[in-house]
Amino acid sequence: MNGADTAFVLISAALVMLMTPALAFFYGGMVRVKSALNMLMMSFISLGIVTVLWVLYGYSLAFGDDVGAGLLGNLDHIGFKGISPETLTGGKEGIPVFAFALFQMMFAIITPALMSGALADRVKFSAWSLFIALWVTIVYFPVAHWVWQPDGWLAKLKVIDFAGGTAVHINAGIGALAAVLVVGKRIGFTKDPMRPHSLPLVMLGAGLLWFGWFGFNAGSALAANGTAANMAMNTQVATGAAMLGWLVYERIKHGAFTTLGAASGAVAGLVAITPSGAAVNAFGAILIGLVAGAVCSWAVSWKFKLGFDDSLDVVGVHLVGGVIGTLLVGLLATNGIGGATQLGRQAAGAFSVMAYSFTVSWLLAKLVDKLIGFRADEDDEVSGIDQAFHAETAYDFSAVGGAAASRSTATAPAPAAGDRPRTKKVDA
Amino acid sequence: MKLITAIVKTHRFDDVKQALQDFGVHGLTVTEASGYGRQRGHTEVYRGAEYKIDLVPKIRIEVLAEDADADAVIDVIVAAAHTGKIGDGKVWAVPVDTVVRVRTGERGPDAL
Numbered sequence: 001m002n003g004a005d006t007a008f009v010l011i012s013a014a015l016v017m018l019m020t021p022a023l024a025f026f027y028g029g030m031v032r033v034k035s036a037l038n039m040l041m042m043s044f045i046s047l048g049i050v051t052v053l054w055v056l057y058g059y060s061l062a063f064g065d066d067v068g069a070g071l072l073g074n075l076d077h078i079g080f081k082g083i084s085p086e087t088l089t090g091g092k093e094g095i096p097v098f099a100f101a102l103f104q105m106m107f108a109i110i111t112p113a114l115m116s117g118a119l120a121d122r123v124k125f126s127a128w129s130l131f132i133a134l135w136v137t138i139v140y141f142p143v144a145h146w147v148w149q150p151d152g153w154l155a156k157l158k159v160i161d162f163a164g165g166t167a168v169h170i171n172a173g174i175g176a177l178a179a180v181l182v183v184g185k186r187i188g189f190t191k192d193p194m195r196p197h198s199l200p201l202v203m204l205g206a207g208l209l210w211f212g213w214f215g216f217n218a219g220s221a222l223a224a225n226g227t228a229a230n231m232a233m234n235t236q237v238a239t240g241a242a243m244l245g246w247l248v249y250e251r252i253k254h255g256a257f258t259t260l261g262a263a264s265g266a267v268a269g270l271v272a273i274t275p276s277g278a279a280v281n282a283f284g285a286i287l288i289g290l291v292a293g294a295v296c297s298w299a300v301s302w303k304f305k306l307g308f309d310d311s312l313d314v315v316g317v318h319l320v321g322g323v324i325g326t327l328l329v330g331l332l333a334t335n336g337i338g339g340a341t342q343l344g345r346q347a348a349g350a351f352s353v354m355a356y357s358f359t360v361s362w363l364l365a366k367l368v369d370k371l372i373g374f375r376a377d378e379d380d381e382v383s384g385i386d387q388a389f390h391a392e393t394a395y396d397f398s399a400v401g402g403a404a405a406s407r408s409t410a411t412a413p414a415p416a417a418g419d420r421p422r423t424k425k426v427d428a
Numbered sequence: 429m430k431l432i433t434a435i436v437k438t439h440r441f442d443d444v445k446q447a448l449q450d451f452g453v454h455g456l457t458v459t460e461a462s463g464y465g466r467q468r469g470h471t472e473v474y475r476g477a478e479y480k481i482d483l484v485p486k487i488r489i490e491v492l493a494e495d496a497d498a499d500a501v502i503d504v505i506v507a508a509a510h511t512g513k514i515g516d517g518k519v520w521a522v523p524v525d526t527v528v529r530v531r532t533g534e535r536g537p538d539a540l
Contacts, residue, residue, distance in 0.1 A: 193479040193481070194477075195472065195474060195479060196474060250473075250476070253476065254473045254476055254478070255473070256473055258473060258474070258475075260474055260475055261475065264475060297475075297476070300475045300476060301476045301477075304477070313475060316475075
């Protein structure tokens with residue numbers, strides 16, 4: 001066992017774990033007060049659901065031995081069967097499989113959470129939970145197998161996706177678009193002002209994402225070596241450049257350097273460097289960052305022209321940023337790899353993931369809608385789904401308002417089974 | 429007695445409060461308000477989506493005064509709130525029939 005590599009991968013796993021709550025803040029600050037908690041929970045719940053599914057069968061489907069044609073892993077490792085603390089990846093100099101499986105688990109957790117921003121303010125929490133359980137099972141686990149299992153068909157095609165441009169960002173971005181087309185627009189989309197309720201929270205989330213992304217990207221080297229160092233450097237470089245790209249575009253087009261633009265540009269850069277960072281030099285990273293920042297800044301306006309309510313721009317940032325990084329690395333890859341042939345492979349990888357993910361995500365969203373109804377009641381959506389689904393309010397600014405809420409269980413023992421919070425029906 | 433209501437710019441509030449204290453006003457009630465007059469709102473941009481924010485935040489001050497003091501109190505507020513720019517606000521007074529101090533039950537001018 002290689003101790004240094006093991007330590008690095010374990011720490012990277014913890015860094016990637018932090019990205020899901022960071023994403024919750026990033027998205028949570030962007031929605032209106034009445035659905036802030038729901039937005040946080042849509043990401044946070046993934047830490048529960050996907051963790052359990054990963055142990056039960058997710059790891060095995062993604063990284064088990066190939067069942068044929070590079071499409072899916074077998075079920076040899078369901079419930080981590082056959083894996084002990086001593087089991088190593090690769091040879092004697094590998095790392096424990098548990099370290100690798102923990103690291104990859106965090107990717108499986110954040111990918112469905114990324115989609116939540118597209119569906120802000122308007123879906124049932126139970127429906128969302130069911131959707132992501134189905135989605136990781138039928139979309140994410142297979143696609144991760146295609147890209148990262150050495151026998152996966154995209155891995156064999158020599159598609160470069162170092163840390164998840166296709167498997168994570170394109171996959172989640174196009175999946176989010178499909179779900180939006182099934183669920184529909186928010187009430188008041190393009191008419192009501194839908195200002196972010198807390199830009200400091202957005203900035204905090206973006207900062208924590210940036211921090212955690214070093215684990216996501218450099219950790220994907222799965223070794224404490226020069227590849228990891230190069231990836232970490234390019235992660236920083238592309239992200240900084242992308243923030244500048246977004247802000248300059250925004251200043252020219254809309255007249256101001258916005259806080260939201262800085263945070264969004266950084267995330268766009270992180271997305272674009274994810275597939276590409278290990279295969280380019282620092283100037284390539286600057287170029288990828290600038291392009292991603294400027295193009296994503298433009299791409300977030302498409303939803304208004306085309307009329308789909310991708311509320312927090314999962315398509316504009318993750319799909320577009322992922323495609324930019326995945327295609328540009330085809331041209332910019334060093335060591336004589338970059339060129340028309342590699343660009344063709346990259347395009348094949350990006351478009352096959354898009355086609356698969358869009359189709360299956362659309363079907364799954366339809367299925368959830370048929371089974372339990374995806375969308376919240378109109379009343380709940382208008383008054384705010386925090387109270388409808390979570391029986392809570394994000395902020396209590398007013399002492400008077402707080403005092404006006406009487407505590408139904410102030411002195412009484414725990415409420416009898418079946419008691420519901422007084423405020424409103426809870427979506428079970 | 430009169431109820432004097434003033435709508436002033438938020439950043440003038442501290443000066444208005446100080447001027448009223450110096451004048452001898454013992455109590456006032458303040459609310460954060462929003463509205464517009466000739467000063468219209470402003471535009472905000474979020475990821476390229478422009479929102480016209482029509483209402484401007486203001487401070488609403490309410491003061492009770494005896495009839496004889498009302499004009500002087502109004503002058504104090506106007507002097508302290510004045511910047512000369514659009515959006516300085518308004519002050520008005522209306523007659524008040526009854527005032528009761530809750531603690532003692534005093535009525536009329538004694539309750540001020």
